[in-house]
Amino acid sequence: MxxxxxxxxxxxxxxxxxxxxxxxxxxxxxxxxxxxxxxxxxxxxxxxxxxxxxxxxxxxxxxxxxxxxxxxxxxxxxxxxxxxxxxxxxxxxxxxxxxxxxxxxxxxxxxxxxxxxxHSQSDLENYFVPLVKRLAGGDWFTSRTSACGLFAVCYKRVSTNVKAELRQNFRNLCADDTPMVRRAAAGKLGEFAKVVESDCLKSDLIQLFNLLAQDEQDSVRLLAVEASVSIASLLPSEDTEQLVMPTLRQAAEDKSWRVRYMVADKFTELQTAVGPEITKNDLVPAFQSLLKDCEAEVRAASAHKVKDFCQNLSPDVREQIIMTSMLQCVKDLVADANQHVKSALASVIMGLSPILGKENTIEHLLPLFLIQLKDECPEVRLNIISNLDCVNEVIGIKQLSQSLLPAIVELAEDTKWRVRLAIIEYMPLLAGQLGVEFFDEKLNSLCMTWLVDHVYAIREAATLNLRKLVEKFGKEWAQQTVLPKVLQMSRDQNYLHRLTCLFCINLLAEPLGQELTTKLILPTIVTMGSDPVANVRFNVAKTLQKLAPQIDQSSIQAQVKPLLTKLKADSDLDVQYYALEALDVLK
Missing domain, CATH: 1.25.10.10 (Leucine-rich Repeat Variant)
Known part of the structure; x- marks a missing residue:
């Protein structure tokens, strides 16, 4: 229709x-x-x-x-x-x-x-500002919390009288009976501070900051700490010292650990905002206090900031402050009972080396690195190993090998297989940082030893490790250093080691490419096709199936297919099965 x-x-x-x-x-x-x-x-x-x-x-x-x-x-x-x-x-x-x-x-x-x-300025005053006022004066806290986020976006473009009204509305929200509204106001205080005039910042917003920073609710106080960064960055140094720092000192010692955590989390931003003089006089003792805090979360947040805080110190007092005020705190954190604190410190402590220089690093930092390198927490060890290049640049590879490498070797030969496993996973990272020559001299033999470890998980991880090393150091290095030792395992008395040889071949063929796989690896696989252990023979069939794309066609016809045809008639059913499967794939 x-x-x-x-x-x-x-x-x-x-x-x-x-x-x-x-x-x-x-x-x-x-x-x-x-x-x-x-x-x-x-x-x-x-x-x-x-x-x-x-x-x-x-x-x-x-x-x-x-x-x-x-x-x-x-x-x-x-x-x-x-x-x-x-x-x-x-x-x-x-x-x-x-x-x-x-x-x-x-x-x-x-x-x-x-x-x-x-909005145009007239529409902003005629439509948008009335909306903000309605929300700010709403009966339900939901509308009042929403209003807090709208003051900063309209304040700069309205007339002086309207600005005064907006400041009064914001003041009312900061003193609202409902904690959720005060929290929203505290969260937007820093943003609002950036758009109000300088005299209004001192006369109005500093009062509000102090009010919110002393709120009965810690969720409000911690957001006031966040606002202090913006406020301090807008004020001259003398005003910051007089108007903001007393409140910040209180916050750093607040009874609520969440407020202290926020101070720690924002510490380097505060440091930048207040400048070097206030940092030296006020923030250094405050930072020491936070590094020694009774709550692990606060210590961890502070530990994360150690390197940046030290780096941002004024150059003329940097070394003195670190040596006299920071170093003892760092030493205490290295032995902290909480693994998150130790891990946080380990992720940044290496960065102190370039700041302190060679002598201080050798005398004061290297002993701490050694302690952390032997820490029972894997994440602590990883964070130290991940950043070795920072120390290498300062003290050189020779000193590093004398100090830290023995600890790494000790871990690599630890009786607990999980410790050995952790070090294997870090080995490619170490290799990249230390370079091929140093790696060959000090660590290569370790990597090969892991291939014949009595724990299967170690052998498996070691094969993956070899592949990553080949990808990092290249085909030529693999041909000279790794491949001869891997292929030699094909003649080992222990059939598990012969299997490990096949597992290595499976992983190394792709990074080595078709030419090296066909020329150097295939003859070994063919020889292993006559292994007395059926488990080895069926893994030969599986390996040939996987490596087919890495072997040239003439070799597939001349060597691979005849071997698989032979294995197809093997006395063991599993060998027959995998040989048939490989032949089907090759067809």
Missing amino acids: ATSDADDSLYPIAVLIDELRNEDVQLRLNSIKKLGTIALALGVERTRAELIPFLTDTIYDEDEVLLALAEQLGSFTPLVGGPEHVHCLLPPLESLATVEETVVRDKAVDSLRYIADQ
């Missing part, structure tokens, strides 16, 4: 209404995701007159649908006619900014922040 023109003009809205009333959440979600297409079909006038009011009235859906709607509306400016009409998107976003679900509110605020820039 034909529809009238009027019916046609209502079709997209009618369909949308039906779909949004459908019980299927996925259908409603898909409809929201098609809003841009629907708006294009309607045109800008009908989108403003029909679609936006309809969407404003339907804010009652599942959170997933509302989240998609909040996201879509942020990109709707061109679909409503451009910046001069962007204010018509505010009503649905205002409603979304008041819903209970946090992720929906946050997305609505993100969209509001994005479209704020698209």
Whole structure:
């Protein structure tokens, strides 16, 4: 049946209404995701007159649908006619900014922040600022928390009187009865500080900072610490010392470990913000205190910052402060009872070598590296080995080999197989840092010894290790150093070692390439096809199947197929099976 023109003009809205009333959440979600297409079909006038009011009235859906709607509306400016009409998107976003679900509110605020820039100054004052005030004065805490994120995006472009009103609204939110609102205000205080005038920063926002930093809720206090970085970076040094540092000193000794953790986490940012003089007088003792904190989480966060903090110290006092104030704290952390603290320190401690120089590194740091290299926690050992190149550059490979390599060799030969396994996994990393000559001289024999370890997991890891080393050092190195020793294992009395030879061949063929595989490896595989142990023979068949792409066609016809045909008639059923499977693949 034909529809009238009027019916046609209502079709997209009618369909949308039906779909949004459908019980299927996925259908409603898909409809929201098609809003841009629907708006294009309607045109800008009908989108403003029909679609936006309809969407404003339907804010009652599942959170997933509302989240998609909040996201879509942020990109709707061109679909409503451009910046001069962007204010018509505010009503649905205002409603979304008041819903209970946090992720929906946050997305609505993100969209509001994005479209704020698209308002003219007059529209900002006539439409956007009233929205901010309504949200800030809302009955429910949800709207007031959303309001906190909108002050900074509109403040700079409004008149002086409106600015004063916005500051008063923000002040009210900082003193709100609900902790969630104060938390939201504290989270946006630093951002707001960056847009207010300098005199207002000192007269208004410093007061708010001090208020929030002494809040009864630690979740508010820790966000005030985050704001202090922005505030300190905006003030001259003398104002920072007078207005911000007393509060920060309190925060570094706060009764809540979460607040102290935040101070530790933001410490190097604070250091940059306050400058060298305040760092020397105030932050050094505070940092020492945090490194000795009773909570492991605080010590770990502080330990992560040791290298950056020391590096950022003023050059004229850097070495003195490290040697007199930091070094003892670092020594204590090396022996910390918590493995996360030790691991955090191990990830940065090597970076102190370039700062302290050769003599101090040898005298004070190398003993600490040795302790950490033997730590029972694998992550601590890995972090030390991962950063050996920092020390190598400062003290040289000779000193390093005399100091640290014996410890590495000791671990490599440890009676606990899991310790040996951990060192194997680090070996390619070590090889890359120490170079091929040093590796061949000191560590190559270890890698070959692991291939005949009595624990299968070690032998397996050692074969993977060899492949990584070949990829790192190249074919020529493999041909001269690794391959002769691997192929020699094919004649070992222990059949497990002969199997390990085949496993190595499987992994090495690809990085070695077709020419070396055909020329050097294939003859050994063919010889092993007559091995007295069936387990070895069927692994020969499996190896030939896997290596076929790495062997040239003439050798496949002349050597591989005849051997597989022979194995197909083997007395062992498993050997027959794998030989047949390999022949099928070759066909």
